[in-house]
Amino acid sequence: MKKIVIAIDGHAGCGKSTTARLVASKINYLFVDSGAMYRAITLYVLQNEISTDNSNEIIKYLENITLSFEINPETRKNEIILNGKNVEGEIRGLRVSNNVSKISAIKEVRSFLVKQQQELGKQKGIIMDGRDIGTVVFPNAEIKIFMTASIEARAARRIEELKNKGESFSEEDIIKNLEERDHLDSTRKESPLKKAEDAIVIDTSQLTIDQQVDKVIALVETKTESL
Incomplete structure (x- = not known):
């Protein structure tokens, strides 16, 4: 099967990362x-x-920051390493969530990371999710997907995620956080969140993670068969 680049963009909490990670595992791709x-x-x-x-x-x-990924031997998940330390758990807290859109809006921060992301994609066989993957990072990706879901569905998923980490926040706080992030992500000057013209939209509001994974894999199979 020919290796391709798969770009997944979409709103916070719609299942992008979980889906991308599982798809990568099933088709033996690098997940970023x-x-x-x-x-x-x-x-x-x-x-x-x-x-x-x-x-x-x-x-x-920024010059003091070194980022990399490593496979967790227990979970087999690709986890983020910040200056030599695994911070996968720390980056998922609400404090980081409340500030990440503001940091992501800084042009130089985006340039710093886009360069690294594009290097990872040169060998193909990669699936990456984010906000500007299909529009900025990999505008020539063979498959572009835009995921979305209702705010209620996304809030429920985020609450469950935080609950599993031992953190507890009200639905009101989570919805407020998601709405603020949606606004900042979509209206920022640098690489705003938007659907690439040729992206396929997947509404995950009523889909399980397995169904999301199946949809993406079906798209990959159809695309690679035509190449």
């Missing part, structure tokens, strides 16, 4: 969670008490 990269930089900013409003200071500190 681009959102984890932005979250890791956000975590670095918060840990070092840099003001999230001080973009100049944040840009200056």
